[in-house]
Amino acid sequence: MSDKMNNVRWFSMALKALIVLAENESRCPSGKLAEKLESQSVYLRKILTHLVKADIIGAKExxxxxxxxxxxxxxIKLSEVYAAISAETVARDHFETEGKHCFSGTSRQSLCDLQNEMELWIVEGLRTKSLADLIES
Structure with a gap:
């Protein structure tokens, strides 16, 4: 699986985990959280670690x-969640511009510029949404 797809999955899983935590009245162990999300707890803990580091969630052993x-x-702004997950390997390199492609230097730079612009659009859009927007009232 490409890193891009993996990154999208991490962000999606982070949002789903946050929704479950928001709807839970007490602390939720990773095993129970993984069960609710139909995921593996080891995989989920990797994602949750980034949310803990960003102080979005707390963890107690x-x-x-x-x-x-x-x-x-x-x-909790969705842009915060995106930034926390992006700290590792998220949604970068939308366009592969390295290697033996037929792109000129100008085309390569144009693709890199577009990628940076797209990243700004994503972050700006996510700043307008919070976790509360994803939870049913």
Whole structure:
């Protein structure tokens, strides 16, 4: 699977996990969260680690441990989630411009410029949405 597809999956899974956490009244262990999301807990914990580092969620170890939101859903902008996941390997390199392609230097630069512009559009759009927008009232 390409990194682009993997990145989209990470962002999607992060949003789904946040929705479950928002709808859960107490801390949710990764195993229970993975079960609800029909995912593997090892895979999910990799994603959750980025959300913890970004202080979007908190993690507590031990018997009563698990994950919980650190903020109210309306305070969590989707752009924050995107940035947290992007810290690793997300939605970059939409256009492959390296290698033995027939692109001239100008075309290659134009594609790179477009990629950067697209990234700005994505982030700007996500700034207008919060986790609360994804949760049924």
């Amino acid at each position: 031990g018997r009563d441990g698990g994950y919980a939101l650190n903020k109210k859903p309306d305070e």
